[in-house]
Amino acid sequence: MAVLIVRRLGSLAVTLLLLSVIVFGVTQVLPGNVAQMILGPYSTPETQQALEKNLKLDEPAWQQYRDWLTHFVRGDWGTSLRLGQQIRPILLLRLQNSAYLALSSLIGVVFFGIGLGILAGIRQNRPTDHLIALFAFLGISIPAFVSGSLLIILFGGGVWNLLPGSGYRSPTEDVRGWLTRLVLPTITLMLLLLAYVIRMTRSSIIEVLTTNYIRAARLKGASERDVILRHALRNALLPTVTVIAINIGFMLGSVVIIEQIFAYPGIGSLILFAVSNRDLPLLQASVMVIGIVTGLANLVADVLYMYLNPRIRYR
Amino acid sequence: MFRPATSAREASPSSTPLLAVDHLSVTYRTRDGDVRAVRDISFDIQPGETFGLVGESGSGKSSVAMAIMNYLGVNGHASGAVRYNGDDLLTLPPRDLRRLRGGKVAMVYQDPMSSLNPAIPVGDQIGEVLRIHQGMPRQAAFDRAVTMMRQMHIPDPEINARRYAHQLSGGMQQRVVIAMALINNPDLLILDEPTTGLDVTTEATILDLVAELRRQFGSAILFISHDLGVIAQISDRVGVMYAGELVEVGTTHALFARPRHPYTLALLSTVPKLTGGDLDQRLNPIPGRLPDLAHIPQGCIFAPRCRFVQARCHEAQPPLFDMDSPEHRVACYFWEALPLPEEFRESGIVRARSAGGDVVLATQDVKIHFQERGFWDLVTRRPPALVRAVDGLSLTVRRGETVGLVGESGSGKTTFGKVLVRLYDPTSGTITFGGENVATMDARLERTFRKRVQFIFQNPDSALNPRKRVGEIVARPLRLYGLATEKEIPARVAALLELVQLRPEFADRLPHELSGGEKQRVGIARAFAAEPDVVVADEPLSALDVSVQASILNLLLDLQRRYGTAYVFISHDLNTVRWLCDRVVVMYLGNVYETGTVREVFAPPYHPYTEALLSAIPVSDPAVSRERIRLEGPVPSSRHPPSGCKFHTRCPRKWGAICEQEPPPAREVAPGHFIACHRPLETLMNDIFATSDDDTVASFDDN
Amino acid sequence: MSTSPSGVHDATGVSAPPPATEGAAVAPGMQGSRAGRWRRFWEDVRRTPSASVGLVIVAGFFILSLIGPYIAPHSPTDFDIANKFGRPTLAHPFGTDPFGRDVFSRVIYGARLSFLLAAAATLFSLLIGTPLGLIAGYYQGWLDEVLMRVTDALLALPSIILALLIVTTLGSSAFNVILVVGIVYAPRIARVIRSGTLALRNEEFVQAARARGESGAYILFSEVLPNTIAPLIVEASIRMGFAILLATSLSFLGLGVSPPAPDWGLMVNEARPHIFRAPWLTIFPSLVIALTIVGFNLLGDGLRDILDPRRVWTERRSEGV
16 A cells, blocks of 8 residues: 555656646746736836846746746745735735635535435435435536625625625634634535535445445345444445545635635635736746645545555555 | 255155245336236245255346345335245344344355455454344454354465455355355355356355355255256255246256256256267257246246247146146146157257368467556566466467367466457467468458457457447448448348348347347357458357357357358356367466367366366266365466466375476377376376266267 | 446346346337437436436527527617616516616526537537547557646646636637636546546457457547447536536636626626625526526436436436335
């Protein structure tokens, strides 16, 4: 298994390296005069040249890439063009804010997702199952900006004025304000991800319940409770582990939209800021950070999967 | 053999049965209507008795087992009664049912791997039975499981009990499942195709185990199988099922000696025999196919396929008639008039054994090694794992002859077959076709080669593209090799279908509309469309029912006689090989250990491996007994093959240290008959067929 | 991957397989003709609730996108400032926006735009993803390795982030939305097709073709591709839904279609400042977006149930057992 983990680490490195090429490459093929694009149509040639020099746009592409990558790996993520500040502190702070959001919904997703998934799976084709399936279905299909907007209308003041519909408070200053402002975005994010976990858990439970070893367990005389708890769950929850990890990546994507709806200062709104302002260094760094977090989440999930699956653990 | 002396119970059927299946019917609801998989069957099992239930796929035998366990699933429904010690299992409350299941009535399944939970150590799975039924604490149950595994002859039970299913070999997995079934001392053990999918050598050891345990534990056994040989070997009484009905039931001896139902009779004569029988006689296939169980025709269910059918058979379903005794019952109006098995065989010889014409295809010292080396092995510079699938094989195939390639799974026979048609290239060695080295052929010659050497696949379900119509499939070689103009193609396709005894309208069908046998015929038609010189057939029968196998074998023989095609016939089934082939190559772990004509290989002197294979095969004649030679353990991995003679780790006749050190020389014991063994020849002369049937031996000397 | 759409495969543990269907007879005339197969398929669609409901929604959406401009009561772009922020009335069922435009008409016009964007993007991603998946899956080797590493890298980013990255390069416009969504989903489709091809590659009928000496192109397009059609259809249906989701999300972020186009996502975006004053501006386009995506997902799900070999489950469900 150690070999497998090392192997997995290696492929993560390859993936991230390729990702860095893509991230850097995409920003290189900007059409037209980059500096003008960034500075706008009214900039002077002098300022454009200065910026080109600053961005080292006069050097060959591979050299720019090499410099950028070595700096990035060393922790020097450059300076934001628009904010004029070091990128790293801003980015890490925003990442932390997003992490609050992600973690709180992750906890909810794991708890409700697995619970409802199991319930739907063992009550297959009964009303409970259909109800949960419908709920999961809507969650998968409705875009975050739709459910988020509707939630704001419902609870943020349109119908009931229960919770603040937008904004952010630091937990060190105003715990209550922090928590209340976390509720709606968390629910929106949960709605989005719950569906996948429920569906995966449900279909995995159903699949496991049709296996011959479950038949063998039942024909051993095991009670239905034992069949589910002892025999089915161990095998059925394995794929769910992977789905949850994939969701972490998916979550980091959805925050772009959710943070926009709720005016929440996380990494998503930072990316959006970078995109709208063509702040290339900021965009490159934040996309790389998202890629790394996603990659690590998948890595953890894979290792966990290997560890929990005896077929891989004892090969 | 190892059957215990016929039990006294046979004489006194009046004692209370342990299990009484009483007018049992099983129906499944499907979208095409209600499938009446089992209809009105009754039989008893006495305490300690072994009752064999035999039938082909679709006979309903597994549904009977599931009905006894009252486990038919959401769309299945059973009616009638299944009385176990007086309780009707079909109406028992769930709580009482659970107490019986696994406790007093236990089951062993086909495909042991899938019956074991992949996430729980096997020892715990065995022990769980005791925890459920006796409330035993975990550790005590585990310890009992270890003891039980030892009784199952599982090596190192303390270690293996802590392992997971995937870490054990197929034979060991089945022993674990049997241990799980027996640990609570059940009164009734149901074995549903417990050896299907296992190698013959493993099958033999499992059957030995069952026989041994029966004596030891005294459980009654319901043994379900499609294999008449296995059933003959293990049962006291036998029931024969066809299309959901019990058509004949009787003691094993009576039933095999004097089968009274046309279906039993036909079934017995479809299988080529390992001993005796006229080798050059045609087999008796059962014509037609299983009726649609959603629309049962009136009258006798077997009537449409019966060769003794009369008007009356179509009118009403025959009841089970008592024959000489109430012990032997048969559902046929004309049971008294039926012939005996010997008289039933189709007469007329088919052919003389071929010595073959010119050499068409030859291989010289072919080695096929697979390197398992991924990207990361390159980076980490790990030496690649080498799989020696075939390790030096020389073979000549002559025009018009059939060469059989036999061996257990892992012997490399299928890989070699695929190299013969150039699906892979050999690692070293040469293949010549018509004297021309295949590796250096130009495009035009290669095309000729591909046309002249065709392949028939093992699995008819996967061999035909599910999206293509039969006509298109059969026409493809004609188009590809330019053998017919577009205008001629419909007629040629019709002719090819007729050649394999399919009606021309099959051309418009899609593969999923055909039965297994029909699909295999289409596969054969596709091969013969190319007008080949050599056809390599890889286990073409293994996915088919025995009654269908016979017709495919007859067909292959007819085609060979007509076109002079040479066959390379890859099979694990020695019965069939003996019947069909002219020469045999016995493979083990990628090496050839014996080769010669059928007559030579199937008679002493044997290579110890050949001897073990022959001894392992179940014979569908309870009167035949053979010496028991058993191979222990699984076939070693071809990643790390044993040194010297690769067979030495399992060889029951190991000669000495030399076997571990040097590969055995191939000695020519007769012209063309080679045995690769260190043993002196005279020590290999033992004849395992110590039969009670005298003409068996004679038949070898006949021609 | 479905290789035989109506073969009853191992019916798994809970219920013993109806044995008669295994090697046995097929009811004569039941499946022989092409028409018969279609009838059977149609029957399947009708008895699978998700497929039939999805089909109805998708068909409604499609018809609306065809005839929308002819039935819309008002122009989608003409201002009527006097009538701004009108509550829903009979004349304006979905109300009016800050410029007095009729939201109902804008939603109706938006159907065509959304359909065209999603269909073009899906087609684009299928056109790129399918051949790549086929080739990678069939030929394996370094080509496969390179392709899979690149898709790995692309898939390491959530689709919306990847889309943003590309939008930064290409700029935002309706045409670019098609490109962006197409590029984002192409690797996902390539993955699906590749894994299907990988499974088919070892099927004996593909081996048979190789042993016959067929060309790679024949094997790929004549033997392999027809067997990937069923999963492709399922994939296309689900991708259509996701394409609408991604395209409207981009518009919502102000990075997709530019105003004053009647794009649904854009409408929700423009309604944001007025979310409490005129909630109908948010509510109606939101519901239409949700309904459309639900429709495509339901259809895709239903089709998967029908076309998937493990359809036994569907049968049970539809029979209400």
